[in-house]
Every structure is written in C-alpha cells, then in structure tokens.
Amino acid sequence: MAAEEITERLMADAVTTIEMLNVALGVRLGLYQALAEGPADARALAKATGVHPRYAREWLEQQGVSGMLTVAADDDDPYARAFALPADAGEALLDADSPFFVGTLPGMVASIAEVLPQVAGAFESGGGVPYAAYGTGTRHGIGGLNRPMFRAGVADWVAAMPDIAARLSDGPGKVLDLGCGTGWSAITLAETFPSTSVHGIDLDEASVEEASGNAAGRGLDGRVTFALGDAADPGAGGRYDMVCVFEALHDMADPVAVLRSARDRLAPGGAVLIGDEKVAEHFTVPGDLVERLNYAISVLHCLPATRAEGTAVEAGTVLRPHVVRGYAEEAGYGSCTELPIDHDLWRFYRLDPA
Known part of the structure; x- marks a missing residue:
C-alpha cells in the first residue's frame, strides 16, 4: 500500500x-x-x-x-x-432484540480506548489487563451485541444436534453454560426449552450479578441460575445434557482444562456445543473485514484479558478450527464436528466424549 x-x-x-x-x-x-x-x-x-x-x-x-x-x-x-x-x-x-442492534458497540469501543495505557503497559511487562478493568462499556458491549444473536439463533443451533434438542425438549433437561456473561444465552435456552434448567458460570462478578437480574426480570429466577466461578473448575454438581461455551473459549486461560471439565460433567449421551469466532482457516494477509475485526479486538482486549488470568495457552480472539480440534483431542473427546450452521460471525462445533 x-x-x-x-x-x-x-x-x-x-x-x-x-x-x-x-x-x-x-x-x-x-x-x-x-x-x-x-x-x-x-x-x-x-x-x-x-x-x-x-x-x-x-x-x-x-x-x-x-x-x-x-x-x-x-x-x-x-x-x-x-x-x-x-x-x-x-x-x-x-432495540436490544433486533438482529441489527449495535447500540452497545460504540460504548465498547470507547471503553477499550480508555484502557489503552494499561494495554501498552502489558505489552512492555508481558502481563495482562483484567476483564473488569474494561468496565461497563465492554461488559454491556459484548452482552448487548450477543443478545440478539442468542434470541434469534439458539433454537437453530441446538436443532443442529437433533438428539440433544430432543433431550432438552422432552425434559427435564439440564444445561451448563460456561462463560455465560450477562446471561442472555442461558435465558434464551431456558425460554426455548421450557422443561430445561440452565446453570451459568462466569469469572466476572458484575456479569454474574447482571445475569441474575436479567433472568429474574423475565420470570426465570430458579430455573436459570448463575454463579461466580472458573469454567475449568465450575463446581457445578450433577450431570448435564449439554454444556455450551459461546464466544468464550478463546478468552479462557486454559481452554483444554475447560473442555476436560465440560466433558466430565456430561450425562451419558450428552454433548458440548461451542460457538466461537468464524475466522479464516489459515493466517492470510491481508485479511477480510471479520479477520481484521477479530485481530484488532484480540490485541486490545481478548489477549490482555486472558493473560491477566493465566498464560497456559494465550489463544487470543483468532481461534482457528484446527486449534479447536486440537483442544478437543487433548481434552479427551472422541470427536469434534463442525456443525452446518450458517452464521456471519461464529463457527459452531459439537464435541462428543470418546
């Protein structure tokens, strides 16, 4: 150029x-x-x-x-x-439920800019910037942008796994939502499958508090629950028909440990559903708009926030399919299948135990 x-x-x-x-x-x-x-x-x-x-x-x-x-x-x-x-x-x-909603995106960009000095310091020290440091703008930015995708898509995503959809529909089903954020994935799952209960886990205290309030506001308090915890050791009792991780695996300091924990909490015949960034199969220069977006966010937010939690993997936002398959294999799964779901921003995977 x-x-x-x-x-x-x-x-x-x-x-x-x-x-x-x-x-x-x-x-x-x-x-x-x-x-x-x-x-x-x-x-x-x-x-x-x-x-x-x-x-x-x-x-x-x-x-x-x-x-x-x-x-x-x-x-x-x-x-x-x-x-x-x-x-x-x-x-x-x-309109927070519109598929075109971007009302929280500008605030997210502003919040990332506000912590730029801390990111620069992390570049020099090799440390990280805690997720909480990005504040309300980023928390609401991620939650607000994902909410309409959950509201419009969750039913179709689960339907791509017919056996799991049947279990959740016939009930009583149980779902564990790891990295649940402000709760809209868990809420939508519970509303889509009325005989299913959903338990969400997240490391961010403010997100868990908001998630609980969001569920209570929709009359789901009790059937949808949230707790502060580490997805690698969520402390969630019982077994689950489905464990899901939506746009969070790339943010986890030890994704292999998270997937291993998810596998151990599956009921017989259960499966893990992952939705993560739809990046290119291989690194290519120059990249398309989605690739540019994900790398830009990775440098300023995802990688620093992950390094603040630990450095076991340091994935960054750009989580390519072969990396997900490698995580799944290392975590002891028998298969990692890319699901035939058409989505502009995310790729979906089904993981089944060996």
Whole structure:
C-alpha cells in the first residue's frame, strides 16, 4: 500500500472512529432515546435529557452531518433547527432484540480506548489487563451485541444436534453454560426449552450479578441460575445434557482444562456445543473485514484479558478450527464436528466424549 493510500485510509478511519465516539456519547446520555419520542431542537433535547443546550446543538448538528439524524425542521436560528431519528437508526441503536442492534458497540469501543495505557503497559511487562478493568462499556458491549444473536439463533443451533434438542425438549433437561456473561444465552435456552434448567458460570462478578437480574426480570429466577466461578473448575454438581461455551473459549486461560471439565460433567449421551469466532482457516494477509475485526479486538482486549488470568495457552480472539480440534483431542473427546450452521460471525462445533 502506497504512503498516500495509507494516509487516506487512516484519515477515513479517524473520521469513522471519532464519529463512533459521538454515537457512544449519544447512547450514554440518552440523547437517541429522547429523539425516539419525536423530533427535537437543541433546547428541547437539552430539557429532555439534562444536557447543556450548546452541547445539544453541536451534537445534533454533528449527527446530522454524519447522516445519523435528519433535519425535521430547518431554521436560521440553529437552536430552533429540529432533528429526527430515522426509524432504522432507532432500531439499530435502541432495540436490544433486533438482529441489527449495535447500540452497545460504540460504548465498547470507547471503553477499550480508555484502557489503552494499561494495554501498552502489558505489552512492555508481558502481563495482562483484567476483564473488569474494561468496565461497563465492554461488559454491556459484548452482552448487548450477543443478545440478539442468542434470541434469534439458539433454537437453530441446538436443532443442529437433533438428539440433544430432543433431550432438552422432552425434559427435564439440564444445561451448563460456561462463560455465560450477562446471561442472555442461558435465558434464551431456558425460554426455548421450557422443561430445561440452565446453570451459568462466569469469572466476572458484575456479569454474574447482571445475569441474575436479567433472568429474574423475565420470570426465570430458579430455573436459570448463575454463579461466580472458573469454567475449568465450575463446581457445578450433577450431570448435564449439554454444556455450551459461546464466544468464550478463546478468552479462557486454559481452554483444554475447560473442555476436560465440560466433558466430565456430561450425562451419558450428552454433548458440548461451542460457538466461537468464524475466522479464516489459515493466517492470510491481508485479511477480510471479520479477520481484521477479530485481530484488532484480540490485541486490545481478548489477549490482555486472558493473560491477566493465566498464560497456559494465550489463544487470543483468532481461534482457528484446527486449534479447536486440537483442544478437543487433548481434552479427551472422541470427536469434534463442525456443525452446518450458517452464521456471519461464529463457527459452531459439537464435541462428543470418546
């Protein structure tokens, strides 16, 4: 790539990044939520959200220029110029169950930027940056982006394993969700299979607390439970018809130990379901958009957070299929089968004991 092309690319990337931070600001301050009630000028938006009118005006104008908002009523007085939130933008930013929801993504990007000095320090020391250090933005970013995928996809993912789907449907089924995050995978599994109970384990205390609240809010308290724990030694009693690990295996400090633990907790005839990043089969330069996204997140978040827990494997976000198969073999599984599930971002594997 020529120097001029690099400069042009980074300038364009800078515009995109800074515009995304403006979106993060709008989400954090409830500006989009207020505009979802109807068009507003700077003074009306300021009154509805408690921000200063001058800041409201500048943000509204920036959002209009960037194309996120439309002008509902133009006026020579910039404070009287009204802006509207298009329906599609409202869906993408505010509807947490929409398959197009990205409302938590800008806050996640901002939260990763906030810990950049700690990541730089980890580069120099060889240490890590704890997951909790990334804060609410990353926790809600991951949970919010995954939630609509779980809501829309879990039934089909389990259906790709007909014997397991039958066990969970006929019940009483039991599922262990390792690396459950804020709980939407466990919640969706329980709602999809009403005679199944789900137990979620996660290392992050704040995520476990939110997961419990999310389950209680949907009337699932009791049938869906969560606990703070290490997926490699979850301390979950009994045997499970399915153990699942969704977009978390690459974040685990010792994934082989996690898979071995999952195998040991399977009931006879049970299986492990893994969903992880749909990266290329082999390292290739340059990469496509998904590969670029996963490597960028790996450098700034997944690898530092994993190294903060341990350095047994240090997978990073880019978990290629042959690596998953190697983990499964080392953990004592008889087979690791890639499931025929069409998904833009994840690849799915079924693991069966020997």
